Amino acid sequence: MWKLKNILCAVYVCAYVLLQALISVTHAGSFGVTPTGISLDILNNKSIIAVNNHGHQKAIIQAEVFSWIQSDGQNQYMPTQEVWVEPKLLTIFPGKSQYIRVGTTQREPITQEKAYRLLLTELPSAITEPSDIENQPQHINVLLRLNLPVYITPITQIRLQQWQAQHNNNGTISIKMKNVGNSHILINEISILADTEYVMNKTYKVVQPHQSQTWEITQQPNISEDSIKIKVKTDIGEQNLLLKISPDHLKKN
Structure with missing residues (x-):
């Protein structure tokens, strides 16, 4: 019993020292x-x-x-x-x-x-x-x-995006954004618009030209089988989108 208490005490001291070290670095x-x-x-x-x-x-x-x-x-x-x-x-x-x-x-x-x-x-x-x-x-x-x-940046900036949604084999849904412009796009937040608004991801992700980013929806509040409504906040504004959910894998390109 005493041995167990000594071990617990040592663990507590180590944890405390580590915490103080982290605080001092911060x-x-x-x-x-x-x-x-x-x-x-x-x-x-x-x-x-x-x-x-x-x-x-x-x-x-x-x-x-x-x-x-x-x-x-x-x-x-x-x-x-x-x-x-x-x-x-x-x-x-x-x-x-x-x-x-x-x-x-x-x-x-x-x-x-x-x-x-x-x-x-x-x-x-x-x-x-x-x-x-x-x-x-x-x-x-x-x-x-x-x-x-x-x-x-180029003198003429083109900021365009394409959005897709798909069913995954594990029962979840993925949302993919492809930047089809010539300048970066910053994704600040993605929300699911169902019975109530559900903030899926406060992401702060930069997507460079001709690159893609995918987010997986782990919680699915009353999402239909064939479509999903999302609200996207980016550095070029806010938009509401209705996406058809594909049963196939999202295209890599």
Whole structure:
């Protein structure tokens, strides 16, 4: 009995220490940015972001840019030279702000939007120069990281979407959206319109041009066998849709 109590006590202490560690990591970093995303084009190929230190200690921020590609619903990130950021390392004192410049080397018109991610990472205060990062051990304790979208947009943006619904073999229903335009679409929320409105997914999903995203309905409040009504909120507005439910698998393309 005493042995069991000792084990439970040890588990409790470990859990408490872990919780405190998580709390300390959560509150270790405290910086924000304005704006939270950037759109560039060949006519407006530069922008600035204000980085604000809301904490009580100086913040060391590293800035990096990666190419952002979607394939089969998965995000892929790769180094890029098409978008640049300066400076790459900032020291911001408490209550102060600094600006970083973001721009593109793209000079020719494009017909389809290109996407990137700007990563702003708060590093330990021992990091003061870019060379310090290379001299650190392989694992650096990251205090806070913000991941911001950067887009290079065509002069003429086309934002179109196609929606489908299907019955699945496991008895559920899937809803699929394909972006058939030339610019991204941000899906904020999908609701099922049955006897009452049921919010299926507060998703905040970006769907890039010629890419698709699928959502599975696990709860089905009085949905008919042949059609489903949904309300979709996106960054281009809100719309109510009546979708015919196909018995077949949704087409991959």
